[in-house]
Amino acid sequence: MSVLIKTDDPEGAYAPEIGCARSRRQRYIEKMDELGLSHRVFGSVKNPGPHSYDTPAGRRTALHNYEFPLQTGNYNPDILIRHDGVFTGLWPKLATRKTPLASLTQEFGADNVWLKAADNTYLTECAYNYKERGES
Structure with a gap:
């Protein structure tokens, strides 16, 4: 199945999605170059x-x-804590003050304590348990 996407053509032409994906990639590269950032x-x-x-x-x-x-x-750190708009990273095993996860979530709020998953994304404890362990 082929998907057609409306292009910027003044005549309202449509192009296969693959062609548009390349143009999106090219626009991304141009924008990153414009900002002086790597597009790798x-x-x-x-x-x-x-x-x-x-x-x-x-x-x-x-x-x-x-x-x-x-x-x-x-x-990256195993835990991120958001407090007053600032993120702090922790490696619990290296911390001088050993604090259980339950204490961190109680002190900063469950939505402000994020755990690093195996794919290097950060999730709240509830989302982490759901994703990694299949718990609800």
Whole structure:
């Protein structure tokens, strides 16, 4: 099945979605160049499947072995806390004050404490449990 997307053509022409995807990619590159930012994609996977690696906070497992682990977030903190509009990253095993997760969520609010998942995204405790463990 082919999808046609209306183009910017004054005659109102339609083009296959693949052609539009390339033009979106080109617009993205042009915009990033205009802003002086890199348009490289750092999510390239070396080897699919779980990958274990060592960090100062202990052994971690990521969803994939990424080509650029630093840029894809492998070494980012295990927990992010949002307080007064500022984010603070924590590696619980390295913290001098050992605080249970329940205490953090009680102090800062459940929506302000985010845990890092295996795909290097951050989720609230409820969303993390749902995604990682299938709990509701």
